[in-house]
Amino acid sequence: MPPYDPSAFPPFAVTVDLVVLTVRRHALCTLVVRRGETPYQGRWALPGGFVREDEDLGTAAARELVEETGLCAHDPAAPPPVPTNGAHLEQLATYGAPDRDPRMRVVSVAHLALAPDLPAPRAGGDANSARWAPVEELLGEDATAKTGDGPGALAFDHARILTDGVERARSKIEYSSLATAFCPPEFTVGELRRVYEAVWGVSLDPRNFHRKVTGTPGFLVPAGGTTTRQGGRPAQLFRAGGATLLNPPMLRPEV
Numbered sequence: 001m002p003p004y005d006p007s008a009f010p011p012f013a014v015t016v017d018l019v020v021l022t023v024r025r026h027a028l029c030t031l032v033v034r035r036g037e038t039p040y041q042g043r044w045a046l047p048g049g050f051v052r053e054d055e056d057l058g059t060a061a062a063r064e065l066v067e068e069t070g071l072c073a074h075d076p077a078a079p080p081p082v083p084t085n086g087a088h089l090e091q092l093a094t095y096g097a098p099d100r101d102p103r104m105r106v107v108s109v110a111h112l113a114l115a116p117d118l119p120a121p122r123a124g125g126d127a128n129s130a131r132w133a134p135v136e137e138l139l140g141e142d143a144t145a146k147t148g149d150g151p152g153a154l155a156f157d158h159a160r161i162l163t164d165g166v167e168r169a170r171s172k173i174e175y176s177s178l179a180t181a182f183c184p185p186e187f188t189v190g191e192l193r194r195v196y197e198a199v200w201g202v203s204l205d206p207r208n209f210h211r212k213v214t215g216t217p218g219f220l221v222p223a224g225g226t227t228t229r230q231g232g233r234p235a236q237l238f239r240a241g242g243a244t245l246l247n248p249p250m251l252r253p254e255v
Helices: 057-069 135-139 159-177 178-182 190-202 206-216
Strands: 013-024 027-035 049-051 072-074 088-094 104-112 125-133 218-227 233-240
Touching: 013 057, 013 088, 013 135, 013 159, 027 072, 027 135, 027 159, 027 190, 049 057, 057 072, 057 088, 057 104, 057 125, 072 088, 072 233, 088 135, 088 159, 088 178, 104 125, 104 159, 104 178, 159 178, 178 190, 190 206, 190 233
Parallel strands: 013 104
Antiparallel strands: 013 027, 013 049, 027 125, 088 104, 218 233
16 A cells, blocks of 8 residues: 555545524424634524534534534434434535635535424524524525625524525425424324424415325324313324335425
8 A cells, every 4th residue: 555645645634514493383493503703703503512522423513413402313214203302404515616715715514403392592602692583584685685695694504504504304205204303202193284384384274284294104193182282172182103204295385
């Protein structure tokens, strides 16, 4: 084997960035933190941090998730129910443009995290405040202003990462049971429908939706109880079933 000289290659750092999505007040929201240090001091950014020497990527993402939200990543292959402080966590994509970070060459491996309605976040690390921001606010029709260099823009290339994370969530709830990751361990069909409406940004017919989700094998299983927490008559409670892929899929309506 020929000699290998590490100094012959330029050094670079590796980070993990988190697209943490939840549904709050019937709106799809993501966690953003206001940066307390340069670069982009004072700008909103996705939570994340540098990968430590003794960590692999999944461990680093799980650590950042705990530090930023108090949530633990759960194994998607594990049987239900999901732990009350658990969140779905999966690798999203890698971003390595040479100029994406003005400090040095930094490659980011973004991860997508999904969880039910979460409490007010707490800031940590180099962040001086944190909040749940509606995705529409960050990536709406005026996104051009928010993806540039203006004061309302997200730091680094986080607008692109957020866009990719939202589209991943929108597409995966079509053919997988991932939408249940936005729900508590026991939920009603109406609560699940509002997840689909929030993520897709559409209104769905309640009767057709109920027929589809209860008729899809392995999607939902009765939890054996009812609730009136949404008002009105008692509604049946369900849990996520054992299916990970939906057949037939829940196709997204054309907007």
